[in-house]
Amino acid sequence: MIDPHLQHVPRLGRHPSRFRLAGTPVMTVMLGSSVTILPIVAQAPVMPPFGLLLLLSWRLLRPELWRAWIGVPLGLFDDMMSGQPIGSAMFLWTVMLIGIDAVEHRMVWRSYRQDWLIAAAAIIFCIAGGLFLARITGGGDIKLELVAPQMLWTILLFPFVVRQCARIDRWRVMA
Template sequence: MKTLAKSKRRQRHESPFEQGPRRFASHLPWVSILVASSLAILPFMSMRGWWPDFGLLMLLGWRMQRSDAFPNWYAIPLGLANDLLTGHPIGLSVVTYNFALLMIDIIDARRMWNYWWSEWLVAALLVTFAELLQWFVAYVQDAAIPIKALIPPVIIMIFFVPIALAIASALDRYRLRQRRGAKP
């Protein structure tokens, strides 16, 4: 009887941060990417198209913070959902997301150390590639978009990279129930 009371007392006083992963923890990465992609349907108006691709930023944030958060094939349904939510031609985000994940995996395999500035540089290059690919697809479809119209979204996305990395890190700590600075 005493051991039962002690175990109940111990359970009550345990910190929720040290109990292991939360239920449905494996779903949090892709759900957060879908939520970030759905920010494109908010009723903001822009004459110049400055709205960045937040889905791509969250995808990069998750992949750079934790490479085992989801498998690479998740890029296909996530890219398709992003295409449907943002109005891109179907398959454009699928190609962009797959390319981004493959490039991050190749770079991570070659890099010896991870530095904050190197992750930011890789994300900046991938964001620039994604915007150039969107511009090229629009150009092929005879959409008259000047190339300088890419400058605001690229700059905004490059400055949002650390924020996306921080959000992905905070969500990862939440899903794994870890305190900041706690030893595993």
């Protein structure tokens, strides 16, 4: 008699858990937003917003995964982690997701370069909008020139983050 623990279990026909399918993208965005609590000291904003990068990556990689309202809870978590005024990422991320939906409905097909262009516009919108909202709520006098390197670094980092999301996505849907 063969021990049941040593038998081969076929992977065909098995499905991943619902938590794995739905929770993995949310958890990665939350982990990306949590990177801001690392003890890094800098004179100017140099750290890319990893939560935003992961949200964009998941949205452009898997458009059917989330609705536009997901920007509200994930933005709230990002606001709490980053120290931005509460509601800034909630508002900016939701508007960004609605804008991406509007652009996608007008496009017949999308290529990798178009995804990168969409992500670049979204990154510039969210970082500049976060700077504006922080400034009007008394967050200091940070000029756009100080944030421009962060924008550029974030845009250049986007392809790497999309590849990592694709790897995580392969694991996520694998049974």
